Amino acid sequence: MQVFKLCLKIFKKNLPVMSIYFGVFIMVSIIMMSNNRPTEQAGFIQAKTRMVVFSEESSPLIDGMKEVLSDIAVFEAIEDDENQLQDALYFRRISYILRIPENFTEDFLAGKNPTLSVTSVPEATSKIYIDMRLDQYLNTANIYVNQIPGIDAQTLNTYTLEDLDYETPVQMLEADQTFGEEGMMPYYFNYLAYTFMFVVIMGISTIMLVFNDLNIKRRNACAPMSSTSVTLQFYLATMLFSLLSWALLAGLSLLFSRNELSDSNTLAFILNSFVFALSSSSIAFLIGNLVKGREAISAIANVFTLGSCFISGVFVPQAILTDSVLKMASFLPTYWYVRGNTLIAISADFSKALMIQLAFAVAFFILAIVVGKKKRMAIEA
Structure with a gap:
């Protein structure tokens, strides 16, 4: 041998x-053993954005706007001082400042499309979510203003919030089983x-x-x-x-x-x-x-x-x-x-x-x- x-x-x-x-x-x-263990739950939870809202008027439309934003934002109490606000943005204590001008509700109900003043952290992704939520509320409300002449702010807010309360059910499916790795x-x-x-x-x-x-x-x-x-x-x-x-x-x-x-x-x-x-x-x-x-x-x-x-x-x-x-x-x-x-x-x-x-x-x-x-x-x- x-x-x-x-x-x-x-x-x-x-x-x-x-x-x-x-x-x-x-x-x-x-x-692979440490990184590919199956998880019990898969999903997405959005972090809330810290923001400040300054409004020169109070109305059901403004209240509804804040209620909608509360789902994705936390309202901070900061004095309306330029230096304090700039410091808060710089140190990321807040990411978004929303200013609502006087007569906003009246102009909106009249179909004049009043503008909101926004200041945010540059290139912050949180700004996109706030903007989308605002647009969603205002666009839905604008449909009722155009379709129901003379609608009051309280009724408008009620209808709008009811529409936005509808949610599409989402079912999380398991990974594609053609790859098939059940277990490790x-x-x-x-x-x-x-x-x-x-x-x-x-x-x-x-x-x-x-x-x-x-x-x-x-x-x-x-x-x-x-x-x-x-x-x-x-x-x-x-x-x-x-x-x-x-x-x-x-x-x-x-x-x-x-x-x-x-x-x-x-x-x-x-x-x-x-x-x-x-x-x-x-x-x-x-x-x-x-x-x-x-x-x-x-x-x-x-x-x-x-x-x-x-x-x-x-x-x-x-x-x-x-x-x-x-x-x-x-x-x-x-x-x-x-x-x-x-x-x-x-x-x-x-x-x-x-x-x-x-x-x-x-x-x-x-x-x-x-x-x-x-x-x-x-x-x-």
């Missing part, structure tokens, strides 16, 4: 680099793809790079060991490495989502990740037969792993990716792995995603054998 032991020594030598990516997976999983387990198994692909590509490609060295291949050809035995030991070592990596990452995913281990879909997640491990190992075999330098292995592993994960839905949910990106990603096993996790999360049939990943595993493995055989024939020639 000399070849098998040699492979294990090479794996051990590259263990520090691979440990970094195991650490990255753990850190990302912890971050799908997140962890999705991120498993990034770490596993890189570690396996780095590990297997490094071993194959050593064995594909021209001088080593010639020396092995002279050794009293059949090529079948060498190949068998080599594949045994690489498969052991892949299975150990998969078991460790799958175990970590289950550890982070231990509260969901009783879920009936747990075994399906494990099965889906195991099939993905097979397809990733086949890709690693192919890359190992293609690379010609140690520096190229890290570059290819990073580019291929990050690229496939970004467009396949590992980092960005497939539900918000464009159709063109998803069509391109569908030629990669990572896409079908994430797709399988999404279907598992909503208890849908994921057998198609599983079969396609197996097809990728077989196709890449056969392609790797063909490429390796051509390289051997070129050396012998």
